[in-house]
Amino acid sequence: MNLVELETIVRRIRSRLVEMSHKARASHLGSSLSCVDILVAAYWGALTIDPKNPYDPERDRLILSKGHAASALYAVLAYRGFFSPDLLDAYAKPGSCLAEHPSPGCVPGVEVATGSLGHGLSLGMGMALAGRIQGQSFRVFIVMSDGECNEGSVWEAAMLAPAQRLDNIVVIIDFNRWQATGRSCEIMALQPLKQKWEAFGWSTHEIDGHDLKALVESLRNVPDGTGKPVAIVAHTVKGKGISFMEDDNNWHYRIPDADELRRARLELGVL
Amino acid sequence: MRNAFAEELTALASEDERIVLLSGDIGNRMFNDYKSRFLGRFLNCGVAEANMMSMAAGMALCGLRPITYTIASFATIRCLEQIRIDICYHNLPVTIVGVGGGLCYAANGATHHACEDIASLRILPNMTVICPGDAWEVRLALRAAIKHKGPVYIRLGKKGEPVVHEQVPDFAIGKGIIVREGSEVCLFSTGNILPLAIQASEELGKKGISAQVVSLHTVKPIDENLLSEAFSEFSIVVTVEEHSLFGGLGGSVAEWLADHPHQKAGLVRIGTDDKFLHEAGGQDYARLCFGLTPETIAEKTWRAYQASVSSDVT
Numbered sequence: 268m269n270l271v272e273l274e275t276i277v278r279r280i281r282s283r284l285v286e287m288s289h290k291a292r293a294s295h296l297g298s299s300l301s302c303v304d305i306l307v308a309a310y311w312g313a314l315t316i317d318p319k320n321p322y323d324p325e326r327d328r329l330i331l332s333k334g335h336a337a338s339a340l341y342a343v344l345a346y347r348g349f350f351s352p353d354l355l356d357a358y359a360k361p362g363s364c365l366a367e368h369p370s371p372g373c374v375p376g377v378e379v380a381t382g383s384l385g386h387g388l389s390l391g392m393g394m395a396l397a398g399r400i401q402g403q404s405f406r407v408f409i410v411m412s413d414g415e416c417n418e419g420s421v422w423e424a425a426m427l428a429p430a431q432r433l434d435n436i437v438v439i440i441d442f443n444r445w446q447a448t449g450r451s452c453e454i455m456a457l458q459p460l461k462q463k464w465e466a467f468g469w470s471t472h473e474i475d476g477h478d479l480k481a482l483v484e485s486l487r488n489v490p491d492g493t494g495k496p497v498a499i500v501a502h503t504v505k506g507k508g509i510s511f512m513e514d515d516n517n518w519h520y521r522i523p524d525a526d527e528l529r530r531a532r533l534e535l536g537v538l
Numbered sequence: 539m540r541n542a543f544a545e546e547l548t549a550l551a552s553e554d555e556r557i558v559l560l561s562g563d564i565g566n567r568m569f570n571d572y573k574s575r576f577l578g579r580f581l582n583c584g585v586a587e588a589n590m591m592s593m594a595a596g597m598a599l600c601g602l603r604p605i606t607y608t609i610a611s612f613a614t615i616r617c618l619e620q621i622r623i624d625i626c627y628h629n630l631p632v633t634i635v636g637v638g639g640g641l642c643y644a645a646n647g648a649t650h651h652a653c654e655d656i657a658s659l660r661i662l663p664n665m666t667v668i669c670p671g672d673a674w675e676v677r678l679a680l681r682a683a684i685k686h687k688g689p690v691y692i693r694l695g696k697k698g699e700p701v702v703h704e705q706v707p708d709f710a711i712g713k714g715i716i717v718r719e720g721s722e723v724c725l726f727s728t729g730n731i732l733p734l735a736i737q738a739s740e741e742l743g744k745k746g747i748s749a750q751v752v753s754l755h756t757v758k759p760i761d762e763n764l765l766s767e768a769f770s771e772f773s774i775v776v777t778v779e780e781h782s783l784f785g786g787l788g789g790s791v792a793e794w795l796a797d798h799p800h801q802k803a804g805l806v807r808i809g810t811d812d813k814f815l816h817e818a819g820g821q822d823y824a825r826l827c828f829g830l831t832p833e834t835i836a837e838k839t840w841r842a843y844q845a846s847v848s849s850d851v852t
Contacts, residue, residue, distance in 0.1 A: 324601070371628045379599065380627055383619060389589045390624055393596020393604075400558060400578060400602065420620070423586035424593075431581075 268311055273479050277307050280342045281508040282537035283355065287338050289528045291359035293367050297506040297518035299339035301443040301476075302410060305501055306331075306343040308482035309408055309439075313489075318348035321375035327405050328378050328394050332387020333412035333441060334368040340377065341365050349376035385418025387411060388438060392424055395436040406435045406489055414446025417455050422467070429468030434490035437497040438469070441476060443505035445516045464498035476501030509534055539694045539730065540568060540637050542673035546680050547605065548572045551579065554684065558597055560590050562608030564637070587617040594632045595624035603631055603684055609643065610636030610652035610693055614659055625689045626662045632690075633683040634659075639669060639693035639729055640780025641810075644824035648814040651824075652693075656728075657785025659691045660758045666711060669693040669729030669779075669787075671753035672702040678709035679755065686711065695730030702732055702753070714761045720750030723774040723839055724803070728754050728787040731780045734825075734832050738778070741836035747843055760790050769801035773846045776806045776839050780830060783809040806842045808835055 280303050288296040306329075310316070314327040331340045338358060345352040354374065357363035364373045368382030379390050391407040398405050415421060428436060442460065444451055452458050464471045470493040474481045482501070489497050505519075506512030509531045523531065532538055548571050551557045558579045559572060573580050583590035587608060594604035606613065613636040614621070625632045636655060643650035660667050668683070668690060670676040676694060683690035690711075707715050714726070718739050727735035732753050739749035750772070754761060768775050777788040788807030795805055810828045825831060829838075 379595075380623065383623055385588075386592050386620065386624055389592030389620070390596040390599070392589075393593035393598075394600050395596075396581065396593065397558075397597040397600035397602050400597075401600065420586075420588040420592070423584075423589035427584060427586065427589060430584075 270479055273307055273311055276311065276346060277303055277479070278508070278535045279537055280307065280339070280346060282532050282535045283342050284338050285509065285523055285528055285531040287342070287355060287358045289523045289525070292522050293338065293359040294520040294522060295335040295338070295367070296521070296523065297512060297516065298333065298412065299336040300507050300509065300512065301503040301505045302333070302336050302441045303339055303343070303507070304477045304479055304482060305410055305439055305441060306339055308479050309486055310343050310347045312483035313486035314408065315405070318376070321349055325403055325405055327408065328391065329408040329410065330378055330381065330387040330391050331369070331410050332381055333384065333410060333415055334381030337367060337369045340369065341374070344374065344376035350374050384412070384415040385420040388421055388424040391436055392428055392433065395433050396431065398435060404435070406437065408486065409436070409438045411438060411440050412446070413440055413442045413444065413451040413457060413460070416440065416457060416460070417446070425464065425467045425469065428496040432494055433496050434494050437486065437489045437499060439499045439501055441503050442500050443503040445505045445519065447519055461500045464500070468495060469498040470495040471498045471500065473500045473502070476503035477507055539670065539673055539676045539699055540565070540697055542676045543635060543680060543694060544568045544572065546677040548575065550681065550684060551576050554603065556601060556603040557684065558602050558604045560594055560604055560606045562587050562590055562606070562612060564608055587612050588620050591617045591620035592624045595628060595630050598630035598632050599628065603633070605633040605635060607635045607637065609650060610639045610655050611650055614652065614655040614691070618658055621659065622662050626664045629664045629688045631687055633680070634689070634691045635694060636691065637694045638696050640731070641821045641824040642696040642730065644815070644819060644821045648816070651815070653780070653782045653810045655693060656757055656781050656787070657789065660785065660790065664688045665758065666690045666756065667693070667758040668711065668756050670755050671727060671729060671732030672699060674701065674703045674706060675709065675753065675755050678707070682709060682711050693729055699730055700733045702736065712756045712759045712761055714752045714754040714764045716750065717753050718749070718751040720748040722748045722772060723776060723843055724750040724752065724768045724772040725776045725778055725839070726752050726754040726768070726787065726791065727778040728757055729780060731778055731830065734830065734835065735778045737832035738835035738839065741832055742839060745836070745840055747840060749839070754787060757787050757790055760794060762794065765791060765794055766798070769795070769798070769803045772803045774806060774839060774842045775803045776808060776835070778835055779809045780825070781809050782812065783807050784812065804842060804846055806838055808838060
């Protein structure tokens with residue numbers, strides 16, 4: 268699939284996310300919009316997966332550690348063929364399998380339940396170590412948020428992976444510079460983020476998290492030949508793709524009304 | 539108990555290649571034999587219990603049977619959310635082994651006491667909680683845990699505990715083991731305090747009271763059949779544990795009793811009080827501070843028994 272086609276998918280998914288948030292009256296839309304390119308690049312461009320065989324022991328695993336962006340994961344999995352996009356209509360409604368944070372085994376393709384931050388990297392390392400013990404060559408991709416790096420458990424995991432010489436694991440940090448109530452670089456001393464991961468022994472790359480070509484190239488290049496785990500600091504914009512949501516942290520919790528949904532669709536060219 | 543654990547684990551690992559041992563930077567020489575044979579299936583996770591628990595969950599999701607090992611207080615409360623979400627919510631076959639349950643590490647201070655671990659893990663859905671009473675029960679509990687489909691917490695003592703069972707007991711998760719037969723009072727003991735419960739039954743014998751002793755190794759799921767029998771047959775049921783009076787074995791039995799009122803027997807709970815110990819002293823001293831001695835257990839039981847007999851007369 269070429270980049271133009273991927274960009275079309277990205278726009279369709281962004282539009283769907285605004286609609287899902289509007290219909291379900293579910294928050295965290297800005298967080299979901301910021302990681303769409305990362306997820307599309309991974310699921311269409313890098314992961315060794317087969318939506319028809321979602322439990323293949325040899326498959327690559329992706330963990331959305333920032334579980335509050337679950338709507339983005341659901342939409343990506345549905346459009347990638349893991350389940351019918353019709354299921355997205357019931358997102359966050361009473362009795363739906365698609366809750367605001369994913370539950371265990373809710374739909375094919377969701378590897379783990381997330382929602383409490385700082386768990387995904389450790390879970391993924393367990394998987395990566397299991398792969399090594401069982402002689403399998405799958406890779407584990409973990410998508411984290413910048414605010415998530417506040418959690419101590421992230422740094423417990425970050426210190427162990429290089430000691431174990433795990434090179435089949437990659438962390439992608441969706442660095443949109445916001446967390447729930449403020450700038451992620453002001454609430455904690457997050458910066459210099461790339462150097463932090465480097466200092467912990469990771470092979471670290473810094474890219475534009477909305478550049479699909481750069482994302483696909485970086486994600487395909489795991490293991491990257493250094494023998495180290497890989498960390499990708501992906502610079503992103505919260506609320507990406509919709510002008511009146513971009514870099515406005517009100518959209519961490521705000522829910523679009525009917526007019527905002529219409530304007531968002533118009534901007535994305537998806538009606 | 540811990541040496542029995544290490545030996546049994548090594549034997550099990552040769553039978554089941556899914557077994558992986560994760561250590562929280564303890565048990566250095568204890569696992570030498572294991573490591574010499576299964577180095578690829580040993581991981582020192584460092585002093586990072588939260589990461590260890592989540593990693594164990596990740597391994598279990600890939601078909602392995604991880605066993606985590608560290609000091610009971612750090613293996614439970616320190617990383618309770620990782621256990622709750624990553625292990626219990628996913629209902630994964632992870633065996634969490636806590637060494638030094640109760641007051642085994644008394645000399646290290648209250649930071650190392652584990653008198654809230656049973657309560658903390660018992661409330662988690664899908665979790666099974668086992669507190670073996672001697673080395674035999676440790677071995678059998680570990681074997682049962684590996685076969686179990688969900689998470690299990692095994693609470694060990696430390697080392698040098700007397701072996702209670704003269705022969706290999708019948709062991710099943712959720713089924714108490716009668717250690718001494720008796721007819722008037724019934725002592726339910728869980729975990730490493732079992733030898734004291736037996737001594738207490740001997741003290742009671744000297745006072746002319748026939749005491750049954752049961753190793754109720756599984757606190758969750760509780761052996762409801764055995765509770766039902768005991769509360770209908772005996773005059774007094776006593777719970778004995780090296781754990782808080784809140785939420786452990788005594789708490790569990792009290793909850794059962796609230797749901798099954800109008801029993802013949804009254805309940806006496808013996809455990810640690812709702813306080814931290816601040817002073818120095820080993821396990822024997824700490825037990826003395828909390829009234830966890832055979833004499834005190836016997837005394838409290840005797841008093842409750844006398845009260846029940848006199849109320850029967852009136």
